[in-house]
Amino acid sequence: MNPQNSARGLRTRAGFRRRPTSSTGPDRAPFDRPTTSLLSESESVVTSGAIPTTNTKKASQADPGRKIQRGFPTPSPTHARESPPRLIKDSSGRNAARAISDSMAQDRIRAPKVASSTPKPTPPSSAKGEKFPKKLQAFPFVPGATSGELAKAHKFFFLPAEFVKSATSIDMIPENTAIPEVAFIGRSNIGKSSLINGLVNRNGLVKTSSKPGHTRMMNFFKIGERLSLVDMPGYGWKSRDEWGGMILEYLQTRKNLKRIYILVDPSHGLKESDSQIMKLLDGSGLSYQVVLTKVDRLSPTKYTAAKAEVEAALVEDAICCFPMVLGVSSKTKDGLDELRAAIIKAGQLSF
Numbered sequence: 001m002n003p004q005n006s007a008r009g010l011r012t013r014a015g016f017r018r019r020p021t022s023s024t025g026p027d028r029a030p031f032d033r034p035t036t037s038l039l040s041e042s043e044s045v046v047t048s049g050a051i052p053t054t055n056t057k058k059a060s061q062a063d064p065g066r067k068i069q070r071g072f073p074t075p076s077p078t079h080a081r082e083s084p085p086r087l088i089k090d091s092s093g094r095n096a097a098r099a100i101s102d103s104m105a106q107d108r109i110r111a112p113k114v115a116s117s118t119p120k121p122t123p124p125s126s127a128k129g130e131k132f133p134k135k136l137q138a139f140p141f142v143p144g145a146t147s148g149e150l151a152k153a154h155k156f157f158f159l160p161a162e163f164v165k166s167a168t169s170i171d172m173i174p175e176n177t178a179i180p181e182v183a184f185i186g187r188s189n190i191g192k193s194s195l196i197n198g199l200v201n202r203n204g205l206v207k208t209s210s211k212p213g214h215t216r217m218m219n220f221f222k223i224g225e226r227l228s229l230v231d232m233p234g235y236g237w238k239s240r241d242e243w244g245g246m247i248l249e250y251l252q253t254r255k256n257l258k259r260i261y262i263l264v265d266p267s268h269g270l271k272e273s274d275s276q277i278m279k280l281l282d283g284s285g286l287s288y289q290v291v292l293t294k295v296d297r298l299s300p301t302k303y304t305a306a307k308a309e310v311e312a313a314l315v316e317d318a319i320c321c322f323p324m325v326l327g328v329s330s331k332t333k334d335g336l337d338e339l340r341a342a343i344i345k346a347g348q349l350s351f
């Protein structure tokens with residue numbers, strides 16, 4: 001499976017897992033609203049005890065006997081033993097397994113003799129006695145966009161972009177359509193509105209401000225009737241309590257939502273509020289990807305270190321996070337084509 005195409009497919013610490021098709025919108029487990037707003041000014045947000053997250057740490061504490069698999073899904077050795085090999089007849093009526101073993105025997109006969117003094121290869125020390133790695137040490141490799149894909153993505157975002165609607169409550173949002181949608185969330189002043197302007201090459205399409213808490217509504221935009229983009233009010237500093245419930249309800253129920261982009265300032269790294277929202281998304285099985293903003297403010301060395309730190313935290317804790325952190329600057333336009341290409345893949349847009 002191409003993980004890039006997993007529109008709502010999930011990366012788990014156990015690798016990639018396609019979420020059941022029936023699990024969108026209302027079919028998902030009902031979400032208990034946080035008792036404290038996600039958007040409270042302090043970073044200690046969302047304290048609901050009833051969030052249906054898949055907190056593996058807690059689960060293992062509650063039941064120490066229960067094993068939590070943290071690596072790629074691997075076939076159980078017992079299971080492998082339990083299922084007997086299927087006997088398939090080849091065209092000559094012979095047992096295929098026997099035919100294969102015969103040809104292997106011939107290969108052995110033909111193979112040059114290995115000198116008896118040749119030392120046997122030893123497994124790397126980390127793998128000694130540990131057949132199945134317990135957890136990922138890094139993101140699994142996902143190929144970046146090719147130059148052709150970047151060029152196409154660049155062209156796509158030059159299609160006419162327009163404002164559709166602002167919504168202050170869930171019943172005001174535009175009707176759920178067949179157009180794929182992506183949403184941008186993040187702390188106040190992180191650069192969400194500027195990023196949408198950058199992506200669609202229109203400086204004034206979305207209003208931006210140096211004052212945090214500027215965007216107060218969910219703002220819907222569309223590109224050439226093909227893709228919908230949603231700018232959200234920020235969480236954290238200078239945000240309002242009621243925005244949290246509105247944003248979460250939207251994220252939980254929007255059927256054409258293909259991916260949520262969580263914007264993070266690399267100079268500050270992941271904050272508690274970012275981790276909280278990721279846990280909520282993990283608990284609901286919603287696919288998200290982290291985008292580092294304002295990368296023009298960091299030297300390449302500092303940016304690389306900051307990115308590595310964010311990735312390490314995601315590898316450790318995140319479940320439904322797409323395993324590729326992108327970096328952008330709305331000011332210098334760096335990284336915009338990579339993000340455009342990622343959005344096109346997430347939205348499974350063909351052109």
Ligand SMILES: Nc1nc2c(ncn2[C@@H]2O[C@H](COP(=O)(O)OP(=O)(O)OP(=O)(O)O)[C@@H](O)[C@H]2O)c(=O)[nH]1
Pocket residue numbers: 186187188189190191192193194195207208209210211212213214215216232233234235293294295296297328329330331332
């Ligand atoms: N240097 C630099 N500044 C940026 C970049 N993106 C945004 N900014 C600045 O950051 C400030 C906040 O940008 P916004 O796009 O309004 O941020 P926001 O996340 O929409 O903020 P809220 O609506 O308040 O949640 C503005 O002063 C922008 O000019 C960037 O890539 N580089």
Ligand SMILES: [Mg+2]
Pocket residue numbers: 192193194207208214215231232
């Ligand atoms: Mg804004």
